[in-house]
Amino acid sequence: MRLRYLAIGHAQRGTPTREPTHDIAPMREPMSNAADFPLAGRCALVTGGARRLGEAIVRRLHAGGASVAVHHRSSGDEADNLISELNATRSGSAAAFACDLLEVAALPALIADVVARFGRLDILVNNASSFMPTPVGTITAEQFDDLVGTNLRAPLFLSQAAAPELRRTRGLILNLADIHGMRPLRAHPVYSAAKAGLIMLTKSLARELGPDVRVNAIAPGPVLWPEGGLDPALQDEIVAKTALKRTGSPDDIARTAFFFAADAPYVTGQVLAVDGGRGI
Numbered sequence: 647m648r649l650r651y652l653a654i655g656h657a658q659r660g661t662p663t664r665e666p667t668h669d670i671a672p673m674r675e676p677m678s679n680a681a682d683f684p685l686a687g688r689c690a691l692v693t694g695g696a697r698r699l700g701e702a703i704v705r706r707l708h709a710g711g712a713s714v715a716v717h718h719r720s721s722g723d724e725a726d727n728l729i730s731e732l733n734a735t736r737s738g739s740a741a742a743f744a745c746d747l748l749e750v751a752a753l754p755a756l757i758a759d760v761v762a763r764f765g766r767l768d769i770l771v772n773n774a775s776s777f778m779p780t781p782v783g784t785i786t787a788e789q790f791d792d793l794v795g796t797n798l799r800a801p802l803f804l805s806q807a808a809a810p811e812l813r814r815t816r817g818l819i820l821n822l823a824d825i826h827g828m829r830p831l832r833a834h835p836v837y838s839a840a841k842a843g844l845i846m847l848t849k850s851l852a853r854e855l856g857p858d859v860r861v862n863a864i865a866p867g868p869v870l871w872p873e874g875g876l877d878p879a880l881q882d883e884i885v886a887k888t889a890l891k892r893t894g895s896p897d898d899i900a901r902t903a904f905f906f907a908a909d910a911p912y913v914t915g916q917v918l919a920v921d922g923g924r925g926i
């Protein structure tokens with residue numbers, strides 16, 4: 647059973663010019679209202695983008711003017727409904743892409759399909775994730791492969807496949823980590839280790855892919871409870887450990903993603919906890 651989340655604990659092709667990274671207005675496409683749509687002309691791929699936090703990120707980036715590639719595995723209906731809604735507001739601005747991220751050989755094709763559809767890729771959001779408890783003594787190789795496969799291996803191989811295009815567009819990789827990549831979540835050693843690996847991957851890729859590509863991560867705290875439900879008493883306990891005494895909303899994460907995408911041209915290799923102060 648998958649559990650989420652025990653927070654205990656236009657396409658317009660063109661050769662980008664190389665300009666200083668401190669330019670205040672990074673958008674180069676002529677815009678009638680660039681302030682309202684800072685991501686116009688950009689394309690974002692959000693893995694696991696059909697539901698929950700991924701959907702919120704898709705909506706925010708799209709509202710900022712980006713075209714969006716909504717990746718999904720099982721949630722094809724949700725992805726189709728979402729892109730229909732977004733295309734109704736801007737025709738041709740959203741498309742859905744199915745792929746099991748555990749199939750590592752399929753990952754370059756996912757990137758290629760997105761670039762073929764939109765003509766470019768500027769923002770890769772590695773959001774998709776599996777999540778399950780793995781108490782020591784019960785851990786199976788299958789669980790390990792699933793948790794590390796979605797939370798670390800797929801982000802790495804998607805990033806590698808996307809790197810040439812992201813260099814060309816001077817783009818962004820944004821990884822959805824977890825505060826438990828920094829402080830382990832009880833009974834979740836494999837998930838916690840995979841997210842810790844994702845945090846190191848973020849910093850490492852920031853070095854490897856600079857100066858053309860920025861690479862950052864968001865580390866959410868308690869935002870959406872596990873889909874299977876969570877004991878209300880435990881929810882209260884978790885919330886009590888936050889400085890802000892409440893859970894976050896999906897849009898808290900999405901707004902942070904938008905910040906990295908639209909307003910942080912000199913920020914790379916960073917991990918921003920969006921956790922209501924849980925990690926203090």
Ligand SMILES: NC(=O)c1ccc[n+]([C@@H]2O[C@H](COP(=O)([O-])OP(=O)(O)OC[C@H]3O[C@@H](n4cnc5c(N)ncnc54)[C@H](OP(=O)(O)O)[C@@H]3O)[C@@H](O)[C@H]2O)c1
Pocket residue numbers: 650651653693694695696697698699700717718719720721722745746747748772773774775776777796822823824825865866867868869870871
């Ligand atoms: N929710 C929180 O409060 C919280 C807290 C800390 C960190 N995070 C992190 O934030 C991100 C989003 O959280 P979330 O709760 O919204 O995630 P989620 O609902 O648990 O998972 C997001 C999506 O991942 C996709 N996915 C899982 N395994 C896959 C596979 N093998 N191949 C392709 N797609 C796969 C699923 O897509 P389909 O539905 O299409 O199958 C799923 O909808 C995750 O990286 C998570 O670790 C979330």
